[in-house]
Amino acid sequence: MDVAKKIQSKFGKKVELAQRSPKRLYILVDKGDLPSVARYLFEELQARFCTASAVDTRGGIEILYHFFFDELSLMVSLRTLVPKPSPQIESIAPFLKGAEWIEREIADLFGVRFVGHPDPRRLILPDDWPEGEYPYLRRAD
C-alpha cells in the first residue's frame, strides 16, 4: 500500500507531501481540510493515531497530528497552521476517541480552541491557573 500516492490522489491539491525519509512522511494541509484527511487516515487507511504536538511559531501555532502505520513502519504527520490570535480549529475527537485528551492538553497549554470537542474541560493545568495564560506560548519579543 503506497500511502503517499493514495493521499495525493484522494486529496489532490489540498495536501502537500514531503517525504523526509522512508519512514517519515509530513503532509501539509489547510486547517479546514485537516479533519477530513485525519478521518481518511484513521478510518479508511486504518492508521493508528499516536498523538498530536503543537509548537508556537511566528506564523501561528503549528499542530502536527502523528499517525503510524504499523505494518508499513511509516509515520505520517499532518501539519497544519492555526493563525494567532484566538487560534481555533475543528476537533477530530468526535470520530477519534484517542485524540480527546491531547486536544484538551493543547487547549490548556497553547490556548487553541477545538471547535466541536465533546468535553473541552481543562486537563493538566491546575484549576486555579489564571484564564488566558498559556505557558507554552512564546512571548512576543
Next chain:
Amino acid sequence: MRTTIPIGPYHPLLEEPEFFKLVVEGETVVDMDVRIGWNHRGIEKIAEGKTYDQVIFLVERICGICSTSHPIANVLAQEDLAGAEVPERAQYIRSIVAELERLHSHLLWLGLAGHFIGYNTIFMWVWKYREPILDLFELITGNRNDYAMLRPGGVHRDIYKRDLPAIRKVMDELEPANEMLTKAILDDPVMGARLKGVGVLSKEDAIRYCVLGPTARASGVDIDVRRDEPYAAYDKVEWKVIVQEGGDVLAKAVVRLLENFESIKIIRQCVDRLEELPEGDIWSPIPQMPVGEGIGHEEAPRGECLHYIRSDGGNYPLRVKVRAPTYNNLPSFEASCIGETISDVALITAGIDPCYCCTERMAAVYDSSDKRLYDWQDLVRLSQEKTEKIRKELGR
C-alpha cells in the same frame, strides 16, 4: 440509587496522582471521569532551556520506572533529526538495558496486581525476584534506577566483558522463577475465576481509544514498535510479539508474563553478541543539530513512547513533545470499567499498569445524596474480599 465515589488524587496505582470519580448504582459502575495533572511538572517547557545532551537526563526523570524508555525515544528523535548512525555495540547495549527495564517493570506490576487481589505472597515473591535485576543495573550502569546510559549517537557507558557472566547468571535464575510464577498464576483456579472476564477491553475499543503496549496486545491488537519500526538491536535478534485475544485482566497478565520470557531471550542473544564485538566502540558524535524536526518512538514496558523534537539549528531544542503510553491507555478505563462491579475497579485500573507512584491518600468528599465514603484502601479491601469469597466457593 446513585453514589459518587472519588478516588484520588493521591492513590497507589498511578504514575501521576490522578483523580477518578466513579458513579455507582448499587455495586455497578455506571459512569466515570478522570482528571489528571496533579503531577504536571512542565517538563516539555524545561526541556526548551536545556541542551540536547541535557534533555536526555531530564526525560529520564519523567518516570522512574521507564527511565530508559524516554531517553531511548528521545535519542531516536534526535538521531532521526540529525540522520545519525549508531555503532553496533551501542545498539546491543541499548537493547539489553531496555529489556532489563521491561523485566523489572513487568515484575513490579505483577507484584502489585497480586497485592490488589489479596495475594500478598505473590507481591513479596515477585519483588524478591526483581531485586537481582536492580543489582544488575547497579553493576552495569552504576545506579539502581535512572541509568543515564543513553546519549545521542550511542551510549554513555560500555558493558564490559567482565560483567557479562553476571547478566547471564541473573537471566538463568530469573527464567525458572518466571516459569514458576506463570504456572502459579495460570494454573490456579482462584486466579482464573478472579481475573477472567474482568474489565474486558474489546478489540474495537482498543483501536478506538488508540491504546498501546500490553493493553493493546491483550485485546488482540498486534502492535509492537520493536518489530514495526526496529530500533536498537531488535531486528538482529530472534523474538516474537505476544498477542492475546481475551482483553481481560488475565490476558494482560499473560501477555506480561510471556513477554518476560522473550525479554530474557533477547538479553541472552545480545550478551552473546557483545562478547564477540570489540569493546569501546559505543558512540559516534553528532557534531551539529540541523534545522528540522524528528520523531522517535519505542516500546516502553507500558506501550509506545513517542518523542517529537523541533530544532532551529541552535544548541537548544525549540520544542520537545513527550507522549507517554499511559496517556493513551488511561482513557480506556471508560470502556473497561463501566458495567463492572466496584470490587473490580482497583484490579482493572491495575490492569493497564499505570506506573506505581503514590501511596494511599484519598480526597474526603461527601456526596450529598449518600454519606457513604470509600477510599482506595476500601476498594482494595473489597477486591481482596471477593477473591476470598471465590476461594471459599472453590473449596481451596
Next chain:
Amino acid sequence: MGLKSWSLKRSPWIFHVCTGSCNNCDIELLDCLTPKFDVERFGILLVGSIRHADALIVTGAVTRQAAPKLKYLWEQMPKPGLVIALGACGCSGGIFRDSYNIIGPVDRIIPVDVYVPGCPPKPEAIISGIVKGLAKL
C-alpha cells in the same frame, strides 16, 4: 525525653505522599518493605492515613496542585512527628526547580527534619535517613 518521643522511637509508622515526583523514590521506598530490606522487622510500617503516622515522607518537587494538600496533611499529622524529604527533588527541587508549575522544594511549604538526597536514594539511604531522624528526637 517525654513519653511521646519515647514511644515514637520504637516503631515509627510512615505515611508517604508524592507531590510530583517521577516514581523512583516512591518505588525505592516501597522496596524497603519487600523481602530484601524488610523494614517491617523493625516495626516500620507504611500506613494509609496520616492520622496514624509518626513520620511523613515527601517525594517530589511539590507542584502547584500538591502544595495546599501537603500543607493540609502536615496540619493533620500528630505531633511530634518527623518530616522526611526524599530525593533530590524533595530536597532542592532538583531538575524541575525552574518549572512554572513547581513551587517547592518541600521545605518551602512545611518544615523538614531530615533530607535524604539522591536520584533516587538507595533503600539503604532511606533507612539510614529514618534512623537519623529518630535519633534526632
